Amino acid sequence: MSTWEPRDPGFEQRIRESFVEQTIMATLGAELTRVEPGNIEVRVPFRSDLSQQHGFLHAGVLTTVMDSACGYAALSLMSPEAGVLAIEFKANFLRPAKGNIVARGTVLKPGRTINVCRADTFVENEGREILVATMLGSITTVVGREGIVG
Amino acid sequence: MSTWEPRDPGFEQRIRESFVEQTIMATLGAELTRVEPGNIEVRVPFRSDLSQQHGFLHAGVLTTVMDSACGYAALSLMSPEAGVLAIEFKANFLRPAKGNIVARGTVLKPGRTINVCRADTFVENEGREILVATMLGSITTVVGREGIVG
Amino acid sequence: MSTWEPRDPGFEQRIRESFVEQTIMATLGAELTRVEPGNIEVRVPFRSDLSQQHGFLHAGVLTTVMDSACGYAALSLMSPEAGVLAIEFKANFLRPAKGNIVARGTVLKPGRTINVCRADTFVENEGREILVATMLGSITTVVGREGIVG
Amino acid sequence: MSTWEPRDPGFEQRIRESFVEQTIMATLGAELTRVEPGNIEVRVPFRSDLSQQHGFLHAGVLTTVMDSACGYAALSLMSPEAGVLAIEFKANFLRPAKGNIVARGTVLKPGRTINVCRADTFVENEGREILVATMLGSITTVVGREGIVG
16 A cells, blocks of 8 residues: 545545445445545445456456446545546456455555556455455546546 | 357346356346357446446456357357356456447357457447447366366 | 658658667667568667576567657657657567577557657568567657757 | 575676676666565666657667566576576656656566566666656566477
């Protein structure tokens, strides 16, 4: 975890409101459990309707929450009028995931237009956290509707 | 689209049965619309509960269906006892996606243990398809439970 | 190969001059063999001092020329004052590469600040081309020195 | 840096010998400066013939040494008869790199056939290290010639 200075003191509320508008989060049962400057935590309790063919959580579910954790980590360091969009990401899946998961996203480098972030996903197993996936990705800063669709 | 010779003539039924066991597909409303050797198509009708904060489909939703399309493209060329797991993937998001999507996965190179696949996602817009995301990833061949958790 | 309309009719000369300034290209013996709007070809004759420990071309050599092919493919569609920098890329290595190689980079989507490109590398073997590596990456448009170091 | 237990007590000599056989390393002027279980450090003194068009080190040069650092990090944990090949990697470039660089590769998860590794590259600037690039990739374990070309 790096330590960053937020530009917008109201970043936490802004992120919590945006998270609610990410409707896929509710669909997956994801909860925003920690909002700090440059660092975001999202949890998903295991559900059997989120799985791949062997009963493990689908790689796409892990990816979805890691992407949101990265995006909000980047957003937490931006000014109030800015928004975020995923440019790209890469994820590696280290172990099959069965159980409640926690994803933590962190900013490696904030930028004017490109923010580089990392996220890890852990399965919680008898009080221990086991790393099951990791992501490296780029988030772009968007300002106004033009930024979003440009 | 490449042309591949399947090793298992029953590959289509095998994949259709496995797709049903991928419970996240039903959760997202994804449908398996084409199963050919080395080529898989998955469609997701737009739903407002699959979105990110601006109302576009969440990048993770596109990723989830591209990953499944890649995995089943790889599986379609394997012998009946084999299974697949995502090792890793990388996706780029070219345009915000709002509308019904179709993802097509294809095998670039099948392998004994590592299969390299590509997928594209298009939004359907007034009869035209607009490329919104693309994926490049690796799928591993697993045989038996040991292969899955090893 | 896609067909693109260049904004700068002098794009080919601009790219050929820039390629000469990419000193690593001469160090690797790389040649710029094709410059078309949105499409670039670079060739590297095999040399034994470019290898990894088994005598194959090092993955980093393939990557270096694919990155340059992507960067110049993006640059070919830009106005004369613009420059390019690699944001990120991902490459898969499909087969060990031993022999002369040809890398082809192409623009998937040009953008104001982010350009998404793809490249493939082939080994030339008795008149046939064998795909050995593929890349998916993002190139950013930079204008002026500030853009480069910002 | 994680701590790993090597299976082969002679891992350091094995890696040093293999590094010499990676002829691209000498071509780039790269030096193997640290060999520990699961952790490898490679340094490249700046040279003007390793640059892109603005005089910065080419992204492909950073990638080449990060890939070698990852590969040898994975190899350091393997038994003596095993070898390594890059399956794929992804790199993000955070800042232009001008100066001597140091790349550090580390194993995130060793595996029977797939090893996930991470690497970072820093520019050395007046006694400080500045992160300029980061990699996330997969290395496969190969045994014998068949493993290499299969």
